[in-house]
Amino acid sequence: MNNKELVSSFWRDMDAQKWDNLQSYFEPNAVIDWANTKERFTVPEFVNVNGEYPGNWNITVKRIEQMGNLIISVVFVQLSGENQAFTAVSFFKFENERFSGLTEYWGDVGEPPAWRQSNNNF
């Protein structure tokens, strides 16, 4: 698989919650950063934190861009049975056909704040 295909495959495994598959995508010393909460995980920690994540979800890949050894993906994550969803923009750094680093930016999906509810104002 090329790098874009590896990222697609990673998100399919994340969507299916196949935790046992996750480690194989990463270099052993890779570090994963969740920038919005300033959390940093090793690969085993990242596998564990995903396994512990409450509930189930449905992940849709919206976009995958490549620049050399960097892949940037955009995914939409809908939590099952809840009116809660997120976007995640992920920066995958590649070495040896594995992720040597991953930095993610997570945002809530929801209504605009009250002052923007009527687009007629703009």
Next chain:
Amino acid sequence: MNNKELVSSFWRDMDAQKWDNLQSYFEPNAVIDWANTKERFTVPEFVNVNGEYPGNWNITVKRIEQMGNLIISVVFVQLSGENQAFTAVSFFKFENERFSGLTEYWGDVGEPPAWRQSNNNF
């Protein structure tokens, strides 16, 4: 200015709230999408909505990546005088040395949820 420099200059003007400068970065028919709130703006609407945004802010550019006619930036936005901050990942599509499209993903900066407060669990 090259495309990366144009994006840096755009964020400097956004940081300084120089609204009169914003329009010149965009192609006239450009569309701006805020994906998390599913809002879409024309260029004049985008200028207005930024002008109407409550309060002031300080913007720090964390990362700028280029792939052909696409520039992807990551910025950190700290609202002045408030304990509130955001990340924004922005996808700038270029034509004729102007932004022909802009899609942004905004996320809150804050503490991890309670179930992740102790990293010792992972």
